[in-house]
Amino acid sequence: MIQPPPSGPVPWEQDFARKLLFDMLRIRRMEEKCAELYGEQKIRGFLHLYIGEEACAVGSLHALVPDDNIVATYREHGHALVRGVSMNAIMAEMFGKRDGCSRGRGGSMHLFDAATRFYGGNAIVGGGLPLAAGFALADKLQNKQRVTACFFGEGAIAEGAFHEAMNLAALWQLPVLFCCENNLYAMGTALARSQAQTDLCAKASAYGMPTMAADGMDVVAVHEATKLAVRHVRDGLGPFFLECRTYRFRAHSMFDPELYRDKAEVEQWKQRGPLHTFSARLKAEGKLTEDAFLDLDAKANAEVQAAVAFAEAAPWESIEDLLKDVHTPGATS
Amino acid sequence: MKMSYREAIRQAMHEALAADPRVFLMGEDVGKYGGTYACSKGFLEEFGPERIRDTPLSELGFVGAGIGAALGGLRPIVEVMTVNFSLLALDQIVNTAAALRHMSGGQFSVPLVLRMATGAGRQLAAQHSHSLENWYAHIPGIKVLAPATIADARGMLAPALADPDPVVIFEHAQLYNLEEELPEDFHCGIASAAVRREGSAVTLITYGGSLPKTLAAAEELAGGGIDAEVIDLRVLRPLDAATLCASVKKTRRAVVIDEGWRSGSLAAEVMARIVEEAFFDLDAPLRRVCSEEVPIPYAKHMEEAALPQTSRIVAAVRELLGT
Numbered sequence: 254m255i256q257p258p259p260s261g262p263v264p265w266e267q268d269f270a271r272k273l274l275f276d277m278l279r280i281r282r283m284e285e286k287c288a289e290l291y292g293e294q295k296i297r298g299f300l301h302l303y304i305g306e307e308a309c310a311v312g313s314l315h316a317l318v319p320d321d322n323i324v325a326t327y328r329e330h331g332h333a334l335v336r337g338v339s340m341n342a343i344m345a346e347m348f349g350k351r352d353g354c355s356r357g358r359g360g361s362m363h364l365f366d367a368a369t370r371f372y373g374g375n376a377i378v379g380g381g382l383p384l385a386a387g388f389a390l391a392d393k394l395q396n397k398q399r400v401t402a403c404f405f406g407e408g409a410i411a412e413g414a415f416h417e418a419m420n421l422a423a424l425w426q427l428p429v430l431f432c433c434e435n436n437l438y439a440m441g442t443a444l445a446r447s448q449a450q451t452d453l454c455a456k457a458s459a460y461g462m463p464t465m466a467a468d469g470m471d472v473v474a475v476h477e478a479t480k481l482a483v484r485h486v487r488d489g490l491g492p493f494f495l496e497c498r499t500y501r502f503r504a505h506s507m508f509d510p511e512l513y514r515d516k517a518e519v520e521q522w523k524q525r526g527p528l529h530t531f532s533a534r535l536k537a538e539g540k541l542t543e544d545a546f547l548d549l550d551a552k553a554n555a556e557v558q559a560a561v562a563f564a565e566a567a568p569w570e571s572i573e574d575l576l577k578d579v580h581t582p583g584a585t586s
Numbered sequence: 587m588k589m590s591y592r593e594a595i596r597q598a599m600h601e602a603l604a605a606d607p608r609v610f611l612m613g614e615d616v617g618k619y620g621g622t623y624a625c626s627k628g629f630l631e632e633f634g635p636e637r638i639r640d641t642p643l644s645e646l647g648f649v650g651a652g653i654g655a656a657l658g659g660l661r662p663i664v665e666v667m668t669v670n671f672s673l674l675a676l677d678q679i680v681n682t683a684a685a686l687r688h689m690s691g692g693q694f695s696v697p698l699v700l701r702m703a704t705g706a707g708r709q710l711a712a713q714h715s716h717s718l719e720n721w722y723a724h725i726p727g728i729k730v731l732a733p734a735t736i737a738d739a740r741g742m743l744a745p746a747l748a749d750p751d752p753v754v755i756f757e758h759a760q761l762y763n764l765e766e767e768l769p770e771d772f773h774c775g776i777a778s779a780a781v782r783r784e785g786s787a788v789t790l791i792t793y794g795g796s797l798p799k800t801l802a803a804a805e806e807l808a809g810g811g812i813d814a815e816v817i818d819l820r821v822l823r824p825l826d827a828a829t830l831c832a833s834v835k836k837t838r839r840a841v842v843i844d845e846g847w848r849s850g851s852l853a854a855e856v857m858a859r860i861v862e863e864a865f866f867d868l869d870a871p872l873r874r875v876c877s878e879e880v881p882i883p884y885a886k887h888m889e890e891a892a893l894p895q896t897s898r899i900v901a902a903v904r905e906l907l908g909t
Contacts, residue, residue, distance in 0.1 A: 322658070354691070355689065355690050355691040355693070356691030356692065357691070358688055358689055358690075358691050359689050359690065359691070363689050363690070365689070365690035365691065365693050365694065367690075367693040367694065372657065372694070373686075373689075373690065374689075374690070377677055377681050377682075380650070380677065380678070380682060383647045383648070383649070383650020383651050383654065383678060384650050384651070384653055384654040384657070384682065385654060386647065386650070386651045386654060387651035387652060387653055387654020387657070387658065387662075388654040388655070388657060388658045389654075389658075390651055390654065390655050390660075391654065391655040391656075391657075391658025391659050391660045392658060394610065394636055394637075394655075394660060395658075395659060395660070401654075414646050414650065414677075417642070417644035417646055417647025417648075417650075418647050418650070418651070420642055420644065420647070421641070421642070421644065421647050424642065577692065578688050578691065578692035579687065579688050579726050579727050580751050581687060581695040581750035581751050
């Protein structure tokens with residue numbers, strides 16, 4: 254296992270640091286609103302919140318470039334947003350509206366966006382991993398320097414798809430960054446209760462690829478680790494497995510009564526919350542004032558408010574279009 | 587020119603690989619081994635290991651990778667050894683390949699061609715002999731083809747590859763050694779059924795490995811003065827109900843021959859379409875000849891008894907006509 258870069262002062266310019274803080278705030282405020290809207294029945298279906306894990310998406314996605322491919326899971330609101338899918342389109346999707354990023358057909362679990370090469374939004378645990386290997390294979394065969402970043406939780410590691418995809422990627426030296434967000438629970442089943450080997454990097458190493466574990470509650474650690482990992486992949490050295498050790502503050506979905514973990518454990522992890530720890534660090538280093546923080550927060554809240562208004566006002570897709578796009582229009586046959 | 591089904595498949599793939607650098611072949615033993623059914627013999631030497639890609643025994647993984655590669659701009663032909671093994675990849679086919687375009691609001695097409703062998707008749711028992719075409723034909727978002735002639739084996743791949751959506755091609759394992767004349771023009775579409783034999787007394791509807799048996803039955807019936815029309819579905823999804831119903835309206839009787847099990851079969855769907863669209867044109871109840879509802883057994887006589895055979899088809903028609 255490659256050791257993550259040592260932590261110290263935030264090694265970034267003030268603007269970049271604030272940008273990442275702002276993105277974490279955007280996710281947090283958007284999702285807090287989503288939970289509220291779920292209570293109001295504006296958002297239906299499954300809603301899996303990312304609250305607590307924001308440093309993972311923000312830190313890693315800022316180490317990628319627009320031409321890279323992103324494959325994510327059903328807990329992907331944050332990834333979509335940081336990747337550049339507009340909050341309006343995400344919110345409208347949650348509402349099931351036509352102007353949603355998947356025309357209201359996908360909902361919370363299936364956010365897609367061709368423009369930002371955001372390939373969902375996969376609600377079959379582990380389902381995105383073979384897909385990511387395929388993207389990377391296409392890029393390799395077409396001599397593209399692109400990285401495919403594939404996000405998944407530690408639950409996916411129990412799936413056969415994980416092992417098959419890891420093997421393919423390593424065997425064919427494919428440019429995939431496997432980014433495992435280990436939040437310790439596969440829905441309600443703790444890692445140690447479901448997997449014999451709980452050292453996830455050890456499992457990935459078995460496929461002959463380099464691995465690294467980063468503190469997923471620390472956006473600096475995640476970003477610096479991802480930069481190293483991305484460099485490895487982009488240099489054509491094959492896949493890389495990055496584990497971000499994190500924690501989900503909210504329930505698995507809105508239906509989850511959380512019988513499987515102690516409140517004390519949740520509280521303990523909240524002490525390490527990525528937003529307040531990072532903003533405290535920036536303040537201590539003179540890169541952020543309380544006023545500046547409040548400004549960013551107000552901006553994030555305004556964006557959320559606008560997104561909700563957009564989603565409310567957006568039209569529903571016409572039922573006449575129900576069968577549209579089962580197949581591609583103009584198919585040759 | 588006389589050609590085997592195997593050779594027709596091989597030539598179709600060869601042509602595609604030679605014509606389009608985006609096309610590549612991936613699957614178990616497609617390279618060094620030359621293909622389980624020798625359909626890619628010599629390809630590895632000619633096109634190299636990047637484009638003729640031997641995979642590990644990871645159906646879920648490499649079918650999923652095929653979907654990703656299709657999304658990434660290539661035109662993969664993914665070969666799964668048999669339909670029984672494809673069950674290991676069913677998640678990727680149903681939950682991703684078939685659903686992606688609609689689920690993403692029309693943003694992504696998946697131009698994937700998935701080939702697999704299907705069917706019984708070689709004493710391979712219950713894990714290598716099944717006909718699960720109807721499972722795939724149930725799924726919106728994919729097209730399902732069953733080439734049953736040399737011309738279709740040669741001609742169907744090109745339109746399948748040109749199709750922007752996932753296409754699953756079933757090659758009945760009993761057909762690989764079939765030899766027929768390859769017509770000069772084998773180019774074809776993948777939208778319609780074909781009338782393989784014209785007749786007036788009864789319509790026999792079938793597909794894939796049951797076509798030769800059905801044509802043989804029609805010949806035998808002709809000897810007894812019964813003039814049967816034989817329709818080859820060719821395309822199992824979407825079903826070409828128009829061709830079926832036009833024939834049934836003419837002959838007023840139909841028997842469906844399907845190597846799948848009867849319950850929930852493709853035959854059931856075909857019969858339902860006829861009932862919906864041509865019920866008042868029928869002079870007799872519809873009938874079907876399907877596989878017996880058992881896992882296909884190993885012993886030769888037992889396997890034969892489990893499958894639709896020419897004699898059973900003939901008997902079903904005679905019973906229907908009361909002759």
